[in-house]
Amino acid sequence: MVRTRFAPSPTGYLHIGGLRTALYSYLFAKKHDGQFILRVEDTDQKRYVEGAIEAITRGMHWAGVLYDEGPDNGGPYAPYIQSQRKDKYLPYALSLIEKGHAYYCFCTPERLQQMREEQQQKHLPPKYDRHCLVLSEEEKKTRLQNGEAHVIRMKVPDNRELVLEDLVKGPVSFNTKDVDDQVLIKSDGLPTYQLAVVIDDHLMEISHVIRAEEWLPSSPKQMLLFEYFGWQLPHFAHVSDVLAPGGGGKKLSKRDGAVSLDEFAAQGYLPDATMNYIAFVGWNPGTTQEFFSMPELIEAFSLERCQKAGAIFDYKRLNWMNGQYIRKKNVQELSALLKPFLQDQSWYREDDAFLEKAAVEVQARMETLVQGREMLESFYTRVDYAKDLILNEKMKVSEPIGQTSLKLILEKLTLQEIWEKESLQQTLQQIVAQNGLTNGQVFWPLRAVLSGKPASPGAFEMAYVLGKTETLARIEQGLSKMGK
Numbered sequence: 055m056v057r058t059r060f061a062p063s064p065t066g067y068l069h070i071g072g073l074r075t076a077l078y079s080y081l082f083a084k085k086h087d088g089q090f091i092l093r094v095e096d097t098d099q100k101r102y103v104e105g106a107i108e109a110i111t112r113g114m115h116w117a118g119v120l121y122d123e124g125p126d127n128g129g130p131y132a133p134y135i136q137s138q139r140k141d142k143y144l145p146y147a148l149s150l151i152e153k154g155h156a157y158y159c160f161c162t163p164e165r166l167q168q169m170r171e172e173q174q175q176k177h178l179p180p181k182y183d184r185h186c187l188v189l190s191e192e193e194k195k196t197r198l199q200n201g202e203a204h205v206i207r208m209k210v211p212d213n214r215e216l217v218l219e220d221l222v223k224g225p226v227s228f229n230t231k232d233v234d235d236q237v238l239i240k241s242d243g244l245p246t247y248q249l250a251v252v253i254d255d256h257l258m259e260i261s262h263v264i265r266a267e268e269w270l271p272s273s274p275k276q277m278l279l280f281e282y283f284g285w286q287l288p289h290f291a292h293v294s295d296v297l298a299p300g301g302g303g304k305k306l307s308k309r310d311g312a313v314s315l316d317e318f319a320a321q322g323y324l325p326d327a328t329m330n331y332i333a334f335v336g337w338n339p340g341t342t343q344e345f346f347s348m349p350e351l352i353e354a355f356s357l358e359r360c361q362k363a364g365a366i367f368d369y370k371r372l373n374w375m376n377g378q379y380i381r382k383k384n385v386q387e388l389s390a391l392l393k394p395f396l397q398d399q400s401w402y403r404e405d406d407a408f409l410e411k412a413a414v415e416v417q418a419r420m421e422t423l424v425q426g427r428e429m430l431e432s433f434y435t436r437v438d439y440a441k442d443l444i445l446n447e448k449m450k451v452s453e454p455i456g457q458t459s460l461k462l463i464l465e466k467l468t469l470q471e472i473w474e475k476e477s478l479q480q481t482l483q484q485i486v487a488q489n490g491l492t493n494g495q496v497f498w499p500l501r502a503v504l505s506g507k508p509a510s511p512g513a514f515e516m517a518y519v520l521g522k523t524e525t526l527a528r529i530e531q532g533l534s535k536m537g538k
Contacts, residue, residue, distance in 0.1 A: 055261070056086040056087070057089050058089075059258065059263070060092055060121070061254075061265075062076075062094065063095050063101070064096050064103060065103055067314030068109060068113040071266060076117075076119050078337070078357075078360070081352050088261070089122040091129070093124070093254060093258070096135060096137045097244050111124065116319055119329070131257060131259075143239065144245075147206045150206075150238070150282055155208065155209050155278075156238060157186060158189075158204050158207075159182070159186040159205050160186055160204045182234055205240055208236045208237075208282075210233045210236075212231065213230060216229075220292055221262075221357045222291045222294075230278075233278075248272060248275050252279040256283070260288050262288055265291075267293065269292065291357050293360050294336045294360070299366055324380065324391070326347070327379035327380075333351050335367055345378070376421055380417060380423075386410065388417055392413055392423055395426070401434045401435035408519075413426070416429040419511065436528060443507075444460075444536065446502075451495055455495050455499075457537075458491075459485070459495055460503065464530065466485055473521065474518065475518045478517050479514045497512070500513040501516065504529075
């Protein structure tokens, strides 16, 4: 059975790069009728961030990347948090010592620091000098009996070529002369990442490891450990980095907009749009199809179509795609999506019919739900604005023209009996035709006084949603700002 895993460290938020790795692992597993596992790798307790595990699970549920086994839903290989599995690792490390593949190291932090400084001065690669490898059995036994602080290191063979058959990058070669004698068990008794990940991948029967290419340098250490234990090596696939926009080949960072999944949700991105876009950051289906549901992504996904080079995260493209998904929602769906973004606003009032009526008018203009909230504000409350908003040099709306237009509009709309968009539009166009004015000289001032904002839905659309009484009141307010 195909079994993949996403194994984040709880050192911060779940970001785009991590989510994409999880998505690809999920898609691959489901494409092959397999299982997808979430495992939290928290062996580095110094970097643990409170609440990070909850943020990871919350983000994955929001995104629809649902795991079959994990910290909050259990499974046959529980627990799925490494710190809760700490008793499992030491016996494996001790077995490596017995086989001659690992050894005790008693070097103090001070000695290791001095060693690194000397290596830097001599321009040597930073590697452990194997000072403790040659200790006699008697000395090691004595120092252990005395309770001396120590770690367990892996013994890496000298000058041996290793080849990883990567499912994305193809064959990748490593020479062990460049590989350090990795610490496997730290002085506090906890395993390092390199040991724990190998043991857990084996015990949890992981068949395919799909991860970011930044983990590629750790592959030879893990390949050796699988060999030392006599276990079958999983298939590895290292997917390209997610790069910051603007070129330069720089990895996406928080400075470049790599925000948490919680922030994506708070900004009003839709889960299905977000995942559709993220799937394309480093993969393409080989067709012209742009919009995919999750079942369609599962059907189309393959590691062979993952690109080897880094993929740029383009917020403009994401915004466009999110806007397309918003436009596909019916009015009830859109209103339900918008409501949580409105309920904490002081100007919002509960009125589902009014919200649906207003939502239709902003649907085609919005790319995120937060933008929708900003556009809807004018429908619920009168926004204060300066007189200059009514004027527009490009549309030749001077102060006298603005006053004339608003007076004519007020006069006509006061007599308006049918308050529908089509009839309102006809009335405004009659004002244009009968008074030698342009569309801009009529529609701009009205839109400005109704919305109070430089950008908003059209004039007759706003008037229709606001209703006759509120529309006339806002026109009179605009005239008062013009001194009439």
